Amino acid sequence: MSAYDDNDLTSLNRLEDLLDAYCDARLMPRGAILSRIRTTVLAQAAASAASAAAANRLQALAGSAPKAPRWTISSPFARRALAFGFAACLTLGTSLAVLAAPPGSPFYNARVSLETFVLPSEVGDRVAGHERLLAERLGEAQAAAARSDPAALAAALAAYRTEVEAATADVGDDAALLAHLEEELAHHTAVLTALEAQLPDDAAIDKAIDASSKAITRLQARGESAHPTHPPQGGSPGNGPSGSGHGQDGGE
Amino acid sequence: MDEETVDRLVIEAKGGNTAAFAGIFDEYAAPIYRFIASRVKSPSDAEDLTQLVFVKALEALPRYEARGIPFGGWLFRLARNAIIDQVRTRRDHLPLVTAMTRETEEASPEAAAALRDDLDRVADALANLTDDQREVIELRFFAGLSVDEAAAAMGRQAGTIRGLQFRAIASLRRSLGIESGAGATAPASGPTVTVEVRM
Numbered sequence: 001m002s003a004y005d006d007n008d009l010t011s012l013n014r015l016e017d018l019l020d021a022y023c024d025a026r027l028m029p030r031g032a033i034l035s036r037i038r039t040t041v042l043a044q045a046a047a048s049a050a051s052a053a054a055a056n057r058l059q060a061l062a063g064s065a066p067k068a069p070r071w072t073i074s075s076p077f078a079r080r081a082l083a084f085g086f087a088a089c090l091t092l093g094t095s096l097a098v099l100a101a102p103p104g105s106p107f108y109n110a111r112v113s114l115e116t117f118v119l120p121s122e123v124g125d126r127v128a129g130h131e132r133l134l135a136e137r138l139g140e141a142q143a144a145a146a147r148s149d150p151a152a153l154a155a156a157l158a159a160y161r162t163e164v165e166a167a168t169a170d171v172g173d174d175a176a177l178l179a180h181l182e183e184e185l186a187h188h189t190a191v192l193t194a195l196e197a198q199l200p201d202d203a204a205i206d207k208a209i210d211a212s213s214k215a216i217t218r219l220q221a222r223g224e225s226a227h228p229t230h231p232p233q234g235g236s237p238g239n240g241p242s243g244s245g246h247g248q249d250g251g252e
Numbered sequence: 253m254d255e256e257t258v259d260r261l262v263i264e265a266k267g268g269n270t271a272a273f274a275g276i277f278d279e280y281a282a283p284i285y286r287f288i289a290s291r292v293k294s295p296s297d298a299e300d301l302t303q304l305v306f307v308k309a310l311e312a313l314p315r316y317e318a319r320g321i322p323f324g325g326w327l328f329r330l331a332r333n334a335i336i337d338q339v340r341t342r343r344d345h346l347p348l349v350t351a352m353t354r355e356t357e358e359a360s361p362e363a364a365a366a367l368r369d370d371l372d373r374v375a376d377a378l379a380n381l382t383d384d385q386r387e388v389i390e391l392r393f394f395a396g397l398s399v400d401e402a403a404a405a406m407g408r409q410a411g412t413i414r415g416l417q418f419r420a421i422a423s424l425r426r427s428l429g430i431e432s433g434a435g436a437t438a439p440a441s442g443p444t445v446t447v448e449v450r451m
Binding site: 012014016018019022028030034036040041042046049052 | 269274281299303421
């Protein structure tokens with residue numbers, strides 16, 4: 001202010017008067033404008049205060065409540081382990097579903113294929129495995145017939161026929177194996193025939209009997225050719241099927 | 253109201269005291285309205301924006317920290333930003349002079365015409381200022397802010413505000429013909445309001 005002389009102060013006062021007049025005439029709020037604004041703003045302030053107080057009370061209540069454990073996995077290793085575990089469980093669950101699949105279920109054929117696939121490679125053990133599986137298929141067929149489940153019966157007998165073909169193919173020329181398998185199939189044929197008596201209209205049983213009978217015929221033919229019961233002309237009459245494989249040499 | 257009282261009201265208002273916020277409103281509502289009215293083109297806009305500024309202040313108050321900034325400066329910065337946003341989004345205003353003129357109703361027709369002329373000259377003189385100069389006049393004269401508060405509102409240094417004010421006053425005096433020692437046209441009689449200006 002010291003930079004202004006008296007004339008300056010006078011002119012400044014005049015300028016101030018002009019600005020005051022301008023402010024009063026053109027900028028001052030009219031009538032009840034401020035009171036309207038005040039009412040609205042303070043209502044909002046009261047609402048905000050009430051809302052904040054309520055939020056604080058809720059926070060206090062939440063703070064006093066026991067915290068639930070947080071099930072979050074932050075470690076990448078843990079996440080991978082969890083994913084691996086989940087995949088393993090999924091695989092295991094599917095495998096169990098396959099291994100326990102009954103005839104007629106979606107996984108039954110997969111189960112039958114898997115059981116055949118895992119049979120041992122050694123001929124004797126493999127044929128024994130086939131015989132076990134044939135017995136299982138036959139048992140499943142009997143169970144399906146007992147509960148009047150044609151779909152399961154058809155599936156079990158179809159699997160039985162497939163198993164007969166596989167067993168016949170794998171048995172080789174060993175006389176003991178041929179004889180044992182033939183004996184098993186003869187027993188199966190008898191069971192199937194009894195089953196047919198119960199369900200005469202079931203074509204699946206007929207097909208199974210047919211497959212089993214033809215397999216017996218093939219086995220007999222193979223046994224005959226590998227271990228002829230009638231010696232060839234000029235051969236030794238003492239050769240029998242109990243030989244260990246090559247009977248034509250047995251008496252020499 | 254002194255700064256200490258304002259600071260106390262602000263602290264209480266931050267704690268949810270509605271009466272304290274009412275005290276702040278009563279202190280600043282009229283200056284805020286005048287500042288906004290000087291920058292917008294209709295009374296309804298000035299009313300809406302004044303309300304908006306206080307609502308924004310209510311929302312932002314919990315985050316307000318003095319840190320050397322006067323509360324008035326902070327509040328007027330909110331007002332300034334609200335005006336900028338409003339001007340940016342709306343361009344359909346009536347001219348301020350036609351919309352907001354409120355000359356005295358008690359004066360004679362001749363006196364009213366003389367006052368209108370004076371006010372038009374003031375409006376023209378203000379229009380000739382730079383934006384920064386005009387804003388300093390609006391904050392210092394119409395809103396009654398201190399230099400520090402005006403500086404905080406404009407985001408400038410106090411020295412800059414003083415310089416802008418000095419040049420704005422010189423320009424207004426030239427425009428209005430009230431150079432030092434010269435006979436100036438006094439404003440016509442009518443109701444006036446005293447706005448405390450600390451030069």
